[in-house]
Amino acid sequence: MIWSKEETLSRAEMEALQLSRLQETVARVYEKVPYYRAKMDEKGVKPQDIKTLADLAKLPFTTKQDMRDTYPFGLFAVPKDQLVRIHASSGTTGKPTVVGYTRGDLDTWTDCVSRIACMGGATSKDVAQICFGYGMFTGALGLHYGLENIGAAIVPSSTGNSEKQLMYMKDFNTSLLVATPSYALRLAEVARETGIDPKTDLGVKIALVGSELLTDAMREEMHNAWGRDVLITSNYGMSELMGPGVSGECLEHCGMHINEDYFLPEIIDSVTGEVLPAGEKGELVITCIKKEGLPLIRYRTKDVTRLFYEPCACGRTTCRMENLSGRSDDMLKIRGVNVFPGQIEEVVLSVPELGPHYEIIVEREGYTDKLTVRVELVKATDSFAELQRIEQTTRNKLKVVLGLDAKIRLESPNTLQRFEGKAKRIKDLRNQK
Amino acid sequence: MASKQISVFIENRKGRLGEVLDVLKENAVNILSLSIADTSEYGLLRIISDAPQKGQEALSKAGFSAMLTDVVILQVPHTPGALQNILRVISDEELGIEYMYGLSVAGEEASIVVKPSDLEKANAVFEKHQVDTIDL
Numbered sequence A: 001m002i003w004s005k006e007e008t009l010s011r012a013e014m015e016a017l018q019l020s021r022l023q024e025t026v027a028r029v030y031e032k033v034p035y036y037r038a039k040m041d042e043k044g045v046k047p048q049d050i051k052t053l054a055d056l057a058k059l060p061f062t063t064k065q066d067m068r069d070t071y072p073f074g075l076f077a078v079p080k081d082q083l084v085r086i087h088a089s090s091g092t093t094g095k096p097t098v099v100g101y102t103r104g105d106l107d108t109w110t111d112c113v114s115r116i117a118c119m120g121g122a123t124s125k126d127v128a129q130i131c132f133g134y135g136m137f138t139g140a141l142g143l144h145y146g147l148e149n150i151g152a153a154i155v156p157s158s159t160g161n162s163e164k165q166l167m168y169m170k171d172f173n174t175s176l177l178v179a180t181p182s183y184a185l186r187l188a189e190v191a192r193e194t195g196i197d198p199k200t201d202l203g204v205k206i207a208l209v210g211s212e213l214l215t216d217a218m219r220e221e222m223h224n225a226w227g228r229d230v231l232i233t234s235n236y237g238m239s240e241l242m243g244p245g246v247s248g249e250c251l252e253h254c255g256m257h258i259n260e261d262y263f264l265p266e267i268i269d270s271v272t273g274e275v276l277p278a279g280e281k282g283e284l285v286i287t288c289i290k291k292e293g294l295p296l297i298r299y300r301t302k303d304v305t306r307l308f309y310e311p312c313a314c315g316r317t318t319c320r321m322e323n324l325s326g327r328s329d330d331m332l333k334i335r336g337v338n339v340f341p342g343q344i345e346e347v348v349l350s351v352p353e354l355g356p357h358y359e360i361i362v363e364r365e366g367y368t369d370k371l372t373v374r375v376e377l378v379k380a381t382d383s384f385a386e387l388q389r390i391e392q393t394t395r396n397k398l399k400v401v402l403g404l405d406a407k408i409r410l411e412s413p414n415t416l417q418r419f420e421g422k423a424k425r426i427k428d429l430r431n432q433k
Numbered sequence B: 001m002a003s004k005q006i007s008v009f010i011e012n013r014k015g016r017l018g019e020v021l022d023v024l025k026e027n028a029v030n031i032l033s034l035s036i037a038d039t040s041e042y043g044l045l046r047i048i049s050d051a052p053q054k055g056q057e058a059l060s061k062a063g064f065s066a067m068l069t070d071v072v073i074l075q076v077p078h079t080p081g082a083l084q085n086i087l088r089v090i091s092d093e094e095l096g097i098e099y100m101y102g103l104s105v106a107g108e109e110a111s112i113v114v115k116p117s118d119l120e121k122a123n124a125v126f127e128k129h130q131v132d133t134i135d136l
């Protein structure tokens, strides 16, 4: 089912809508947000210079640092009394970033997530268990209101206490699971440990996963754990822009449809800032063209992807972004080679004797980088030859994929840290003494 | 005939062996013999106990990679040359042995644990040469 008529507009209709919303937004921030006015004046661009969508490139970028510099409300375009909700992202470095919503923004957000839920196969008949942390994090509440809006029954179970999660899942016959891919796998693991087979004893038919990369191998692992016929789609968003609901995958599995009547996407070269043509890979930049509280202009997401504008087989015409290949921040440069953790994950998941959890450790030995990958041995063995074969296979596969030699460290199952939110699998120790 | 041995993968890390033994103790599994073979990174712990099934399940539940392996326990009389006789049988019959270790030396006879590559053939050979085996 397609939720909104905006998802099937012709390209010309969509562009006309985007241009009018962009012009309105730019005029408004110029008037209401002194920080943006100063930035635009500095670049010598006025609201009336935005005559076509291509003129977007004339506008200044917004970065996370801008949000920190104006902490907490400096980029807001409405007086504080018009806000009805405030969230903040936990800043791992420095001040958190604060986001606020007017009543109109909450309606927009709900609409965005309703669309994404429908794309993933959700209906009013679903019992949707939300295993995202409720609180200042936008993930849980975003999915909550969107799914409630389409008529699903929400089980706001949040994160933690996996055994209780499974009890609800069984007793309420949960049909739709919202979680990070790694927590969905963790839940399946706990289920099996407690004698529940997720494939036959639970009724989950739909998984909406997000806030973390979903690689093909991880999707395969999810199918192994939860069943072949479970519909697994990933969705994308970030609190700075709104929360979840910026884009989501449809059942054609050919990228994530961007709600581009709200979020105007561009791809840029992350080094030069140059806008790249459609189809090229680069950093995703989003302009919020229908937000009242915090309408960010050309926000640099740091996520690396490409855009496709061809209409999709699912019937939607909205632009699609390729499933993420990683964050420009998460990319590791090891011995001069660009490495995305997702590549290592693909390899780990392809070795049947290993579990899906891993940790990447990068150290400096003398003048060279040393890469170690910690993995869990889930298939027991009594043979050293077998252990060596598993190590060697993993190492060879990594060499093929990365072009780098890595040390494999086999560990017992349940040794590596589990994450209920975004998994932190990289330990870069090169800049530590 | 065969006996069940618990095989456990352990990282070469301080305290790991103790953790395995704690799990077995908590589950009242009595260890009759234990052997560790290791490399610099990890080791395989092989245990003969009075309750292999229970021990393996408890270890798996506690997060260890543990399995049951079929081994043969041979009786070795306390007489000079007894072990050599058994080894000669193994060598003459070209019986593949992956590893072996001692079980007990108390009483009239000693016994050793062997892991044959081919259990069926091993049983036939030991029967033919009248090497006594014990089933636990």
Ligand SMILES: [Zn+2]
Residues within 6 Å of the ligand: A250, A251, A252, A257, A312, A313, A314, A315, A316
């Ligand atoms: Zn589609």
